[in-house]
Amino acid sequence: MIEAFAEKYRLKLKANSEDDGEPTINGKSGQVYKYSATELAVSFAPGLDKDRRGQGKWCPKTWGNFRRSAVALGMVVRQNGDSEGALSFDPANKKLAELALKIARVRQKRTILPERLAVLRANIAKARENHVGA
Numbered sequence: 001m002i003e004a005f006a007e008k009y010r011l012k013l014k015a016n017s018e019d020d021g022e023p024t025i026n027g028k029s030g031q032v033y034k035y036s037a038t039e040l041a042v043s044f045a046p047g048l049d050k051d052r053r054g055q056g057k058w059c060p061k062t063w064g065n066f067r068r069s070a071v072a073l074g075m076v077v078r079q080n081g082d083s084e085g086a087l088s089f090d091p092a093n094k095k096l097a098e099l100a101l102k103i104a105r106v107r108q109k110r111t112i113l114p115e116r117l118a119v120l121r122a123n124i125a126k127a128r129e130n131h132v133g134a
Helices: 002-008 060-073 094-104 114-133
Strands: 023-026 030-034 040-044 076-080 085-089
Touching: 002 023, 002 030, 030 094, 040 060, 040 094, 060 076, 060 085, 060 094, 085 094
Parallel strands: none
Antiparallel strands: 023 030, 030 040, 040 085, 076 085
C-alpha cells in the first residue's frame, strides 16, 4: 500500500533498517509509514529537523496546530507527546494525504515536461556536436 501511495504522490521510499525493513517515506520533520493493512501513519518528530547548531527543535505549538487540524479532518491520534506525535490516516483521502506530507515535510520528486525534456536533449546533442568538432 505504501508503494502505491509513494508512486501516486511522486515520493521516494526508503527501507527502514531499524525495525522490520518496512519501507518508509522520510521527510525533514517526520516520516510516513504503514500503520495497518488499510491505514498509513505520519509521525511528527521535530528532533529530526536540526537547526544550524545541530540541535533538534522544540516546537509544541507546531505539533498542537498540526494535531488539531488533522483531527478536524479525520486523522486519528496514535501517539501524543509534548512536542511530537503520530497520526494515522486513510491514504485514499487526498486532503489527509496532503496534510500528512505537510506534517512530515516530505518533498515530492520533480517531473520534467516532455517538451522541456526534448529541448534539453537537443541542447546536449548540440553541445556534443560542437565539442567533437572542435
